[in-house]
Amino acid sequence: MIWSQVVGQPDAIAVLRGAATAAAGVVDGAGSGAGMIHAWLFTGPPGSGRSVAARAFAAALQCVAGSGCGECPGCRTTMAGTHADVRLVVPEGLSISVAEMRALVQTSARRPTGGRWQVVIIEDADRLTEGAANALLKAIEEPPQRTVFLLCAPSDHPDDVPVTIRSRCRPVPLRTPAPAAIAEVLRDRDGIDEQTAGWAASVCGGHVGRARRLATDPAARDRRAAVLRIPLHLGRLADVFECADDLVKTAEADASEVSGARDEAEKDALKTAMGHGGTGKGAVGATRGSAGAIKELERRQKSRATRTQRDALDLALVDLAGFYRDVLVSTGGAPATLTHPDHAEHIDKAARTWSPESTLRRLEAVLSCREAIELNVKPRIAIEAMLTALHRG
Known part of the structure; x- marks a missing residue:
């Protein structure tokens, strides 16, 4: 069943399955629909499977068996x-x-064409602009009879999702999946050997997608290892700029790898649609009028590349923050599980070398860098400022 793809969320699955059954009763005229509403808000930490749960729920709504x-x-x-x-x-x-x-x-106001419901899934609903949120609010306040909105966001905090929207949605809180559940999925669904699956599940921070990439992509493992070498390799000020350059260039390379081929394919498709290369009557006029459309496409592609680069940098910063968190855990002798158990030796070395106050200052520098990049500070400047703070301690 489609619910097997929602990892480690038994409570949420029970709620969604009940709602899907109630929705089937509405469509078939066999029930009152109690427990089914027209707007849902899936929240949870990165990797908890918000979008996967939303898609599974959408599939259950369209399922003939309900x-x-x-x-x-x-x-x-x-x-x-x-x-x-x-x-x-x-x-x-x-x-x-x-x-x-x-x-x-x-589009959502239309009746379903072939399915049982018209379903709209909005991933990263926290990226709605104020105008977009207001437009969505009007639809949620007076939804069409057979339309369901499924919103996904990191949390239901007003900074993520406006109060006016979240107050009209039924919340579906998700939790970080346990390593054992993630390892089981990697073994059973992806065919990954038990040792690799167990290692990836233990170091992914509860992120199922990250665990799969680490288990299957050697380049992802190399990037993580390079980031986790940084804390103990900032002995000289020159190391600061070298490490900053490596981080930024790696993020830029990731963005280019993800977007490069896709950008060219999109541009070629648009040019073909607008008449480029044509020789018939009107081809010259169509080509002349395509400049604006191509410019708009390039603007969207640039924005996508910026987001991809920021996501790559943020992943590196999350790994760094996890390292300093582990040092604090080791220093205090807490029984908490380490974020990077495969680097326990380096973590113990740092715990013996740094004071708790120094470690906390380093952790705060990493978190401040994440916030600065989100506020549109140039990534290279933010990274260099952070690494300088890490160097000084």
């Missing part, structure tokens, strides 16, 4: 992202614009 069997066309097409009545909004840039949200709201 349970998420995983075999019917409704389940299969929803999970594959090809269902005509399930729209997925994945922000590729820094935010979700009001124009994009207005267009989505208009």
Whole structure:
């Protein structure tokens, strides 16, 4: 069944399965629909599976059996992202614009074409601009009879999701999956050997997708190892700039690798659609009028590359923060599980060398860097300032 893809969330699954059953009763005229509402807010830490849970719920809503069997066309097409009545909004840039949200709201007002419900999934709903949030609010306040909105956000804090929206949504809080549950998924679903699966689950910070990348991608393992070498390799001031350069260049390379081929394909497709290379009547005029569309595409691609670079840097900063957190755990002799158990020797060495106050200052420098980058400080400047603070202690 599709619920097997939602890892380590038994309470949330029970709520969603009950709502899907109630929704089936509404469509079939066999129930009152108690427990089913038109707006849901999935919250939880990174890697908890917010979007996966939302897709599974969407599949259950489209399921002919009303349970998420995983075999019917409704389940299969929803999970594959090809269902005509399930729209997925994945922000590729820094935010979700009001124009994009207005267009989505208009589409969501239609009746389902072939499915049982019209479902709108908004990943990273915390990236809604103020105008986009207001446009969505109007739709949630007066939803069409057969439309369901599924919003995903890190938390239900007003800074993430406006109070006016979250007050009209039923919350679905998700928790960080246990390492044992993640390892089981890697073994059973991805065919990864037990030792590798156990290691990846123990160092991924509860992020299922990260665990899969670490288990299958040697480059991802190398990037993580390079980041975790930084705390004990800042002996000279020159090391600060060298490490900063490595971090920024790695993030830029990741963004280029992810976006490069896709950017060119999108641009070629747009040029073809706008008549580039054509020789027929009107081809010259069509080509001349395509300049604005190409410029808008390039703007969106630049925004997507910026977001990809920031995400890569943020992942490195999360690993660094986890290292300093582990040093504090080791210094205090707490029984808490280490974030990076495979670097326990380096963590113990740092705990013997640094004072707790110095470690805490380093941790605060990493967290401040994350905040600075989110506030549009140039990544290289923010990274160099952070590494300088780490060097000084």
